[in-house]
Amino acid sequence: MSGVGRRGTGPWPSSNTDAVVTAWLKSRLSDVEGEERSGMARWLLEHVSGQGKGERMVADMRWHESQLDRLAVMADRLNEGEPIQHVLGEGWFDGLRLEVSPSVLIPRPETEELVAAMADKVAGLEGAVRVADWCTGSGCMALAMKRRHPHAEVVGYEWSMNALEVARSNARSTGMDVHWIHADALHAEQPETPFSVVMSNPPYIPAAERQTMHARVTAHEPSMALFVPDDDPLVFYYAMASWCAQGALVPGGWMGVECHTDKAHEVAGFLEGQGGWKHVDILHDLQGLPRHVVARRALP
Numbered sequence: 001m002s003g004v005g006r007r008g009t010g011p012w013p014s015s016n017t018d019a020v021v022t023a024w025l026k027s028r029l030s031d032v033e034g035e036e037r038s039g040m041a042r043w044l045l046e047h048v049s050g051q052g053k054g055e056r057m058v059a060d061m062r063w064h065e066s067q068l069d070r071l072a073v074m075a076d077r078l079n080e081g082e083p084i085q086h087v088l089g090e091g092w093f094d095g096l097r098l099e100v101s102p103s104v105l106i107p108r109p110e111t112e113e114l115v116a117a118m119a120d121k122v123a124g125l126e127g128a129v130r131v132a133d134w135c136t137g138s139g140c141m142a143l144a145m146k147r148r149h150p151h152a153e154v155v156g157y158e159w160s161m162n163a164l165e166v167a168r169s170n171a172r173s174t175g176m177d178v179h180w181i182h183a184d185a186l187h188a189e190q191p192e193t194p195f196s197v198v199m200s201n202p203p204y205i206p207a208a209e210r211q212t213m214h215a216r217v218t219a220h221e222p223s224m225a226l227f228v229p230d231d232d233p234l235v236f237y238y239a240m241a242s243w244c245a246q247g248a249l250v251p252g253g254w255m256g257v258e259c260h261t262d263k264a265h266e267v268a269g270f271l272e273g274q275g276g277w278k279h280v281d282i283l284h285d286l287q288g289l290p291r292h293v294v295a296r297r298a299l300p
Contacts, residue, residue: 008072016063018056025071031079040084044074047088081216094144098170103162104138105225110285111201114258114292115141117283118199119148121254125196132157134185134200134240137225139167139178141199146176155179160224186239194250201258202236203228233260237267245276249297256294264290271295
């Protein structure tokens with residue numbers, strides 16, 4: 001349930017000192033897993049106060065009733081299973097503070113690794129560079145690429161109009177000049193000018209896995225951005241590779257995609273078997289899992 005118009009309920013802390021309020025907030029997070037409770041409380045306290053723990057100590061902070069009300073509502077929402085990013089209304093990605101809502105996937109650290117890899121490819125290209133981000137969602141990848149390479153032309157493609165609104169809002173708040181296009185990745189038209197780099201974190205979780213996933217994900221993040229048919233789990237990779245091969249990606253340009261860790265080798269094998277691709281590499285994430293596939297379009 002959204003926190004808009006919602007009021008907090010007791011019990012309330014016995015005093016408004018920072019130490020007492022901190023202990024009270026942790027006790028309210030009774031349905032949050034124990035190892036996550038302290039971190040969640042810290043994020044809420046910093047978000048509502050605008051200060052870190054040390055700053056609050058130095059200032060001998062006293063919490064106002066309105067702030068306690070906000071903390072109580074936020075704690076209740078976390079107890080109900082909402083992701084912390086939705087409760088705060090924001091998340092961090094590659095150094096950018098971004099708006100996050102149930103209309104988009106919550107940006108994740110693994111995806112930052114793909115952006116870093118593709119930014120390295122952009123750095124090695126000469127001349128004008130155009131970058132496409134398919135299934136852009138919140139715009140996190142497109143905006144992070146623009147931050148890393150301000151002179152690159154970056155275009156974000158997305159089918160969900162609600163997601164595009166979030167992406168546009170994030171572009172305004174970060175001051176990044178990214179062009180957004182409403183388009184279906186599975187039926188994409190060819191661009192007037194081909195791209196130097198194409199990157200994407202498309203839907204890739206087989207629908208059958210929904211039953212094994214945490215409700216914090218399945219109940220609060222958009223299904224269309226998560227799941228693919230069980231009988232065609234690589235559908236977005238086939239479409240993207242075809243789009244690139246038909247002229248959307250310049251010869252010598254790079255494609256990089258995030259994958260299901262059980263499917264990365266299959267995606268790489270598909271590209272190698274298609275022909276027209278070279279330097280097909282599987283990148284492992286910080287947990288050592290095969291997470292991304294990067295490939296270069298062969299020269300004529």
